[in-house]
Every structure is written in structure tokens, then in C-alpha cells.
Amino acid sequence: MVLVRTEQPGDCRAIHEIHRHSFPTNIEAQLVDALRAAGRLSVSLIAEADQRIVGHIAFSPVTVTAGHVGAGLAPISVESAYRRLGIAAELVTTGLRACRAAGFTWAVVLGDPRYYSRFGFLPGPDFGLTDEYGGGTAFQVLELAPGSLPRSAGLVRYAHEFQFLTESSKAAVTSTKKG
Numbered sequence: 001m002v003l004v005r006t007e008q009p010g011d012c013r014a015i016h017e018i019h020r021h022s023f024p025t026n027i028e029a030q031l032v033d034a035l036r037a038a039g040r041l042s043v044s045l046i047a048e049a050d051q052r053i054v055g056h057i058a059f060s061p062v063t064v065t066a067g068h069v070g071a072g073l074a075p076i077s078v079e080s081a082y083r084r085l086g087i088a089a090e091l092v093t094t095g096l097r098a099c100r101a102a103g104f105t106w107a108v109v110l111g112d113p114r115y116y117s118r119f120g121f122l123p124g125p126d127f128g129l130t131d132e133y134g135g136g137t138a139f140q141v142l143e144l145a146p147g148s149l150p151r152s153a154g155l156v157r158y159a160h161e162f163q164f165l166t167e168s169s170k171a172a173v174t175s176t177k178k179g
């Protein structure tokens with residue numbers, strides 16, 4: 001039995017640990033902490049099973065040059081022992097519903113199209129939308145309200161915290177190579 005709910009203040013450490021154990025580095029765990037501290041963790045849901053937190057999904061604001069704001073899905077993690085049970089799917093579905101309720105009219109994700117297409121995500125380039133990371137068709141978009149997608153608007157930017165963490169990870173790699 002899995003319960004998906006909005007994060008509570010006491011959940012922060014468990015959320016950090018889920019991401020830290022699910023990704024090769026702690027970048028994603030730090031990203032969630034930084035977004036929360038900046039007030040840009042727009043939607044943050046946890047999945048609870050066996051009385052503990054086993055999954056998490058975050059959405060933060062993304063913008064296009066014209067100033068339209070959408071919801072960017074990242075990151076998402078499910079504890080390894082609980083994978084392939086549909087928990088991530090439940091987090092994505094509930095998360096998108098929460099984004100709509102929060103007033104977001106479109107969403108983006110950078111991920112495997114074979115997975116995200118099942119939620120209705122379509123390739124961003126087909127709508128004239130690109131990302132900062134050269135994701136190509138892995139950069140996908142979803143309209144949450146009819147006619148709301150900012151078509152042909154070009155570059156979609158993630159929150160500032162994504163840039164900061166990308167640069168700090170590059171710096172860490174560079175200093176490791178030098179050292």
C-alpha cells in the first residue's frame with residue numbers, strides 16, 4: 001500500500017537520503033535542498049510505504065524568454081527495493097495534478113521518452129521548445145491547460161539552482177582532475 005502526499009517539514013532528511021542513494025552523486029539531493037531553501041520547490045511529493053518514505057518527486061518553475069512560467073519535473077527517485085511497482089508513475093500522475101492545482105498550465109521533463117510519453121509528454125523540439133542541456137527529443141513538454149504551451153518560444157530555462165549545481169559539479173570534476 002503506497003500513499004502519495006505533499007512533503008512535510010520533518011520529511012526533508014529522508015527526501016535528501018532517497019536522492020543521495022538513487023543517483024551516482026549527491027547533486028540531486030543538494031538540488032532539492034537548494035530549491036526548497038530558495039522557495040522554488042513548487043510541488044514536492046513523497047511516496048510512503050511500510051511507514052516510511054520510499055520515493056520523492058520535485059517540480060520547480062521553468063521560464064521561457066517571453067516570461068511564461070511552467071513546471072519542471074526533476075528530480076524523481078524511488079528506493080531500489082520499491083522499484084517497478086508503479087510508484088514513480090503514481091508520483092508523476094499525482095505531481096502533474098498538483099501542478100495544475102497550483103496554477104501551472106504546462107510542464108517539462110528531461111528524461112526517457114519511452115517512459116514519459118505514457119503521461120502525455122511530447123518532444124519539446126516538435127513545439128519549438130529546447131532546453132539548456134542539449135536534451136533534444138529527451139526534452140519533453142506537456143500542456144496542463146488547453147492552448148497554454150508557449151509554442152516556438154525557444155529556450156526553456158530551469159531555476160537558477162540547476163545552473164549553480166551544474167557549475168559546482170563541473171568545478172569538482174575539474175579540481176579532481178587537477179588534484
Ligand SMILES: CC(C)(COP(=O)(O)OP(=O)(O)OC[C@H]1O[C@@H](n2cnc3c(N)ncnc32)[C@H](O)[C@@H]1OP(=O)(O)O)[C@@H](O)C(=O)NCCC(=O)NCCS
Binds near residue numbers: 023074077078084112
Ligand atoms: C526511475 C525511477 C524513479 C523509476 O521508479 P519506479 O517506481 O520503478 O517506476 P515505475 O514502477 O513507475 O515504472 C517502472 C518502469 O518504467 C521504467 N522507468 C521508470 N522511470 C523511468 C525513467 N525516468 N526513465 C526511463 N525509464 C523509466 C522502468 O525501467 C520500468 O520499466 P518496465 O516497466 O519496462 O520494467 C527509479 O528507477 C529510480 O529512482 N531510479 C534512479 C533515479 C533516476 O534515474 N531518476 C530518473 C531521472 S530524474
